[in-house]
Amino acid sequence: MGNVLTIFRRELTAYFATPLAYVFIVIFLVMAGILTFFVGNFFERGQADLQPFFTFHPWLYVVLIPALSMRLWAEERRSGTIELFLTLPIRMTEAVAGKFLAAWCFAGIALILTFPFWVTVNFLGHPDNGVILASYIASWLMAGAFLAVGACVSAMTKNQVIAFVVTAALVFIFTVAGSPIVLGLLQGWAPEWLLHGVAQASFLGHFSAITRGVIDLRDVIYFLSIIVAFLAANAILIDLEKAE
């Protein structure tokens, strides 16, 4: 446990040691703002809630989260520090967990920094803050799932660009699977179980379920199991393919 904390601290500091952290946070906030106010018609809707803000999170994450996860293992492979790191007396689970938690915590920090949206909506009206809190939790859980996929992809390559592109493609598929477009395409000819399965496997369905204000344990378990599954795959991949 102590090792997880030590690795977590090193990784989190590593984000802030380069401009990556600041660039990421600024872009995230600016894009969230543009999408909420211009595309989401925050003011024109005349409703005191953050729905237009949260609606765009999955799509924002598709582009931005791979930038956080791409360095996790690819950078260690590229610089050769993976050999140093994995010959220290630590367990593979500690290494994987420490790295993932640092990235997840960083995503949490970026999310917390969107508090001006919350302040604004509370200033303008009387939103249901319970729903907003649930939506924040949903968003953070979804970010975790994206990051776990990204960490796993990063473990397979020493090229961060490849890690970025492959992760973005994977999480896009995961997200879009539950969108009305894909489900509409399937509707009418695909069997009910397939339609249901695709919708269930998608990030989007579970995310929007929570953002409606109901934290269903099944949605939480869905995201947590995605995280655990991809981190387990991450550990196995590193173990199999340490040198290259």
Added chain:
Amino acid sequence: MLEIRHLVKSFGPLVAVDDVSFTVPQGEVLGFLGPNGAGKSTTMKMITGFLAPTAGTAIICGYDIATRPIAAKRHIGYLPEGAPAYPDMTPDDFLGFIAHIRGFSGEEATRRIGRVVEMIRIAEVMHQPIETLSKGYKRRVGVAQALLHDPDVLILDEPTDGLDPNQKYEMRSVIAAMRPNKAIIISTHLLEEVEAVCSRAIIIAHGRILADGTPAALAQRSRHHNAVRLAIAGGSDANVKAELAALPGVADVDTAGDGLIVFSRGGHPVVGAIADLARERGWTVSGLQVERGRLDDVFREITAAPRPTAAAA
């Protein structure tokens, strides 16, 4: 302290390390020699638990690296090939991270970091990002990291690569000073380094151990062992050469610079016979030197041999 048992590593059809076994007791500095691609680094990666061997294992202070990796790794200090370190960190943060992972905190961590910083002389760069450091400093930060927990087994892959001659000398002194309490393996290309710090040398090529002995014993296998370097007025005279070559025990005579070099047959001393002959003939000898043998000769002879064809087994 360190026991290597029949290590084998193959990458597909390529056998990088082929049944390597040896033991390193406390107080020994083992020089691991071999041409590039001989399997030195691969062997070290297996001993330190980075690569899983195809067969065989390594026992570190009684712990099998395959079955008790954490306990074994606690006893190892390892400098990987190329001395990797996190480029964005300063040596101070980096060593702090290593100290925490090694289970030291607070006062104890500070004390241990202070000790290695003084030993390896990196105090003046402690607050610069590692990526901005010179090659020599990077290498020394890597060595400092390996020494932090005062390990029983020290495995250093090219510890002096990139250091200037003064720094090399210092690094060798550090290694020599630690020798009594540790089992140390260093890999190197520098044969003079083996002669300077190693109590034993292993030459490896094509993944196999080809020679194992003290540097002096290995040097004796050189044709320069007990050869005599001779400077005579008129030494290039064919007569002198012929007379020297006719002496019993002399294998060959060669011109070397201004003088001659007389190789002995089978490494038996010939200097007495040469001195007698010179006195008899009244040659003006201005220099006479017996050679101990050259490690680089032996190294080249052993490792330049064509790759042995794999046995049918």
